[in-house]
Amino acid sequence: MATRKNAWNVEYLRPITLLALFVTGALLLAGCGGGTNVDPTKASETIRASLESKREGFGTKVESVDCPDGVEVEPGSRFECTVRWPDGKVAYAQLLIRDAKADLSLESLAPKPLGN
Numbered sequence: 001m002a003t004r005k006n007a008w009n010v011e012y013l014r015p016i017t018l019l020a021l022f023v024t025g026a027l028l029l030a031g032c033g034g035g036t037n038v039d040p041t042k043a044s045e046t047i048r049a050s051l052e053s054k055r056e057g058f059g060t061k062v063e064s065v066d067c068p069d070g071v072e073v074e075p076g077s078r079f080e081c082t083v084r085w086p087d088g089k090v091a092y093a094q095l096l097i098r099d100a101k102a103d104l105s106l107e108s109l110a111p112k113p114l115g116n
Contacts, residue, residue: 036073038102043067047081047093050106061086065093073102080114 044065051057067081075097083091092113096105108114 036102037069038067038071038073038079038097038104040067040069040071042102043071043079043081043095043104046095046104047083047106051083051093051109067095071097073097073100075099078107083109 044067047065047067048062051060051062053059063084063086065081065083068079071079077097078094079097081093081095083093085091089111091109091111093106094108094110094114096107097103098105
């Protein structure tokens with residue numbers, strides 16, 4: 001069977017169109033992967049769960065945990081969140097970003113900011 005050819009040469013355009021779609025998709029995915037930020041809600045929940053746990057933490061209620069927005073996911077880096085206890089005292093929790101999926105570990109708790 002003869003292939004149909006016309007001014008647009010459909011056989012030629014299909015691979016080019018597919019290639020263009022593939023490259024566009026790859027660029028979009030690469031753009032989404034870079035610059036991902038830690039979810040401050042997830043970070044707050046990690047700290048709260050660790051501190052309120054009788055086995056792992058103090059077994060004491062936490063009034064609030066405030067974590068910063070815009071912390072980039074860089075495995076091995078650390079950042080701080082502010083912890084407020086019901087009695088009004090404030091502490092500073094340092095979290096470690098363990099991997100590219102932004103898994104977090106509570107590393108320390110101090111009465112004064114530790115710095116990054």
